[in-house]
Every structure is written in C-alpha cells, then in structure tokens.
Amino acid sequence: DTGVSQNPRHKITKRGQNVTFRCDPISEHNRLYWYRQTLGQGPEFLTYFQNEAQLEKSRLLSDRFSAERPKGSFSTLEIQRTEQGDSAMYLCASSLAKEGAEPGEQYFGPGTRLTVT
Amino acid sequence: QKEVEQNSGPLSVPEGAIASLNCTYSDRGSQSFFWYRQYSGKSPELIMFIYSNGDKEDGRFTAQLNKASQYVSLLIRDSQPSDSATYLCAVNGRGNKLVFGAGTILRVKS
Numbered sequence: 001d002t003g004v005s006q007n008p009r010h011k012i013t014k015r016g017q018n019v020t021f022r023c024d025p026i027s028e029h030n031r032l033y034w035y036r037q038t039l040g041q042g043p044e045f046l047t048y049f050q051n052e053a054q055l056e057k058s059r060l061l062s063d064r065f066s067a068e069r070p071k072g073s074f075s076t077l078e079i080q081r082t083e084q085g086d087s088a089m090y091l092c093a094s095s096l097a098k099e100g101a102e103p104g105e106q107y108f109g110p111g112t113r114l115t116v117t
Numbered sequence: 118q119k120e121v122e123q124n125s126g127p128l129s130v131p132e133g134a135i136a137s138l139n140c141t142y143s144d145r146g147s148q149s150f151f152w153y154r155q156y157s158g159k160s161p162e163l164i165m166f167i168y169s170n171g172d173k174e175d176g177r178f179t180a181q182l183n184k185a186s187q188y189v190s191l192l193i194r195d196s197q198p199s200d201s202a203t204y205l206c207a208v209n210g211r212g213n214k215l216v217f218g219a220g221t222i223l224r225v226k227s
Contacts, residue, residue, distance in 0.1 A: 033214065041207050042121075043161065044215025056214065091160055103149060103213045108160040 002026070002111035012115045013082055020078045021112045025094030032075050033106060034067055034093040035082050043108075045089055049075060050097075082116045089113050118143055119210050124217035127156045136193040140206030140218055143187070148210040150182055150189045154202045155220065161205055165191060184205045 007025045013019050024030045030051050030087045035043035046065065051072040058080035064082075069075040079086055089111045122141045130136045137153075149168055153161035165190070167173045167180040179192040189208075191201055203220040210216040 026217070040219065042219050043215075045214040045216070048214060078169070089160075090204070097213070103209050103215055105151070105163055105166050106215060107155075107163060111160045 004092055004107055006090075006093050006112050009110060010115075013117065015082055015084060015116055017081050017082055018078065018080045019082060019114065020076055020115075021090055021092075021093075022074060022076050023092030023093070023109060024074045026096075028105060029094035029096045029107075030072070031095045031097050031104065032069055033093040033095070033103075033107075034075070035093065036079050037089045037091055038087075041099060042116040044075075079114075082114075084116045087116045089115055120144060120210065120216045121206055121216070121218040123204075123206050123221045125219060126222040128221055129224045129226060130196050132198060132225055134196050134225075136200065136223055136225070138191040138193075138204050138206075138221050138223065140189045140191075140208075141187055142206075142208045142216075144208065144210065144216075145184075145187065147210070148184050150180070151207040151215065152178075152180060152189075152191045153204045153205040153217075154199045154200075154209060155205055156202045172218060193223075196223075198225050198227045201225050214225070 033044040033048040037043045048071040064080045090107045093105045093106040095104035126197040152165040155161045165180040177194045181190045205213040205220045
C-alpha cells in the first residue's frame with residue numbers, strides 16, 4: 001500500500017496562468033476527494049468522485065476550477081486564470097466506501113502548495 | 118454558527134500528562150467522526166475515527182462521542198513532545214464530504 005501521492009508538491013505561478021495538479025489515490029480506493037486548505041483553517045471540501053463519476057462539487061468552487069478522474073484511477077484538478085486568492089495547499093484524499101454510504105476513512109496525500117504571484 | 122467548532126488553543130500540557138481536545142458539531146444527522154493530526158507544513162494524518170456513542174481506544178488515544186450533546190473529544194494519554202501538532206476534528210457533512218474544524222494547536226512541554 002503506497003499511499004496517496006500528489007504532484008507537483010509545490011507550484012509557483014503568475015496570476016492569470018493555468019495550473020494542473022495530479023492525484024494518485026490508494027489503489028483499491030473508489031472515492032477520491034479534493035480539498036483546499038489555507039493557513040489557520042481546516043481543509044475545505046472542493047469536490048469528490050466515486051470511481052470516475054464526479055458526484056459533488058462545492059458551491060463555493062469557481063467555474064475556473066475543474067476536476068476529472070477519467071478512468072476511475074488518478075485525478076487532475078485544473079485552475080484556469082489563477083488569482084492570488086487561489087494560493088493555498090491543495091489536498092487530495094481517498095477512501096474505500098460503498099455507494100451511498102458514509103464517506104469512510106479518508107487518507108490524505110502530501111498536498112500541492114500553490115503560490116500565485 | 119460554524120458546522121464544526123474547536124478551540125484554537127494553543128493547549129499546553131506537560132510531558133506525560135493527558136491532553137483533552139474537544140469538538141462540537143451542528144448537524145444532528147452526522148454519523149461519522151474523525152480526528153486528524155497535522156504537523157506544520159504537512160498534510161493531515163488520520164489518527165482516530167468513531168461511529169458509535171461511547172469511547173474508542175487505540176493505544177494512547179481515546180475518542181469519545183456523545184451524539185445527544187453533539188460533541189466529540191480526543192484524549193491523548195502520556196503526552197509526548199512529538200504529539201505537538203494541530204488536531205483537526207472532522208464530521209461527515211451533507212453528501213459524502215468531510216467538514217473540518219479549524220483545529221486545536223497542542224503543545225507538549227518537556
């Protein structure tokens with residue numbers, strides 16, 4: 001069991017540029033979650049997938065954010081036209097849960113720290 | 118009212134003491150409760166989960182759940198300096214996501 005991995009670990013970009021992050025979940029996990037965390041706050045839910053289906057997206061999530069999990073394995077999170085307010089740690093988590101059941105125990109990856117200058 | 122509330126701390130305890138961390142939540146429909154430990158600059162690490170009222174023990178950690186009062190607590194026995202971290206309480210929210218509190222900073226003094 002190799003755990004959740006995320007790439008890149010750090011990303012510095014200029015305002016207005018697009019960025020893409022990748023998450024590889026624990027291999028047998030069917031659910032994959034994206035969260036965002038800023039200093040002094042707990043992680044904030046962005047979106048989640050059950051296999052390849054995106055089942056929920058936060059209403060706080062701007063249209064500039066999009067996520068995919070095309071084959072039910074790894075996932076990508078893209079931010080278009082980045083803004084300074086997007087600077088945060090982007091966390092991916094995965095869990096093994098039955099459809100419709102509770103979220104299950106979620107295990108986090110190391111995160112991608114985004115800095116928008 | 119925030120969905121999940123924690124005292125931000127810092128909570129300072131001497132080495133060897135019991136650290137008690139508390140969390141309250143607003144959604145009476147919540148069924149799953151989690152404690153994560155987060156070291157500075159690192160991602161959250163799951164240390165305990167509890168689904169039923171009562172106590173659940175795992176090594177030096179005990180999670181306590183009282184659904185009637187809508188609170189969850191985490192006890193850390195024989196606290197060590199390596200336990201110094203931010204402890205995040207998380208509760209399953211509407212849908213299948215987790216809602217996190219802002220965390221309690223724990224400092225264990227040697």
